[in-house]
Amino acid sequence: MKRTLLLMRHAKADVGHGEEDFDRPLNDRGHLQAANVGRMLAERGYAPDHVICSGSRRTRQTLKGVLHELGLAGSPEVDYADEVYSAGPDQLLEMINRLDPGAETVLVVGHNPTIAQLAAGFLGDDTLTRYAPATVAVVELEVDWLYAAPGTGTGEILN
Template sequence: MSVAESRRIVLFRHAKADWPEVTDHERPLAERGRLDAATAGSRLADTGIPFDLALCSTAVRTRETWKLAVHELAHRPKTVYEERLYEASPGELIAVLNETPDDARNVILVGHNPSVQGLAEILPGAGAGAGAGSGEAREWLDRRGFATAGFAVLSFTGSWKALEPGVATLDDYWAPSE
């Protein structure tokens, strides 16, 4: 596989979490979150993207979201539970993605806000270049923010090591209805 091939990143925010008396890392999904995670999985399947790799935060709510969503996919990608995705900055998420092997074309990252939204904002950059991408997707994110169980589809050409702000295009965004 050539490093100049087109690649896709799906940024998937965990579903709605509950607030029991546990540490933030241990918070489980709320009932609505369990329903939304399965619905998001169905919508991910509808994209037809054959994921090669899933990078998932180790927090309980992200692991539960992914387990419910991946059940809806025709093909289960290799999943890596990555501690660095919890409480990461957008730059730290890019650093993790930069380590992705180039034989992976389509990667889904299951994480948290504000870093997932921040990454969805900086990877496409601003303006016309590789920039904003789908006007409807950008408008939704700008107006509503990155909803729980929502996902953004971005694409770029090049090696994972070359992934940086401004090189991607925001192709799509989906979130469950509130």
């Protein structure tokens, strides 16, 4: 079974005006970015059947915009995990390794530097410099989720 991992950095968020970082919302540009990513994924035929999403406000809003454009607002299983907010690449990879083996396409919506570092592990070091808000990397894995790790697939930055 083919496995596809989509690693997405949340869309552009407000700078913050007194709220905690975890609670920062998307700005207008971020809402547009999320919708654009959803359309791009739809055009390329990517429809996640499982999502791991940080519990932060901006990642939830990003995911909502992406799924709306994909027409999947209620269908993929979504794990909102507050630990994604502060996880490093190794911890995030452990969450991926524990995914249901039946999942074929997984979208992870998280934060930098972790998302960029994990993508760089799969795609190469230059990935780190190209991971602006709303960036998505696609990794086509050659192994089950349990064995997913850098070197087990190939991929590219989509936008």
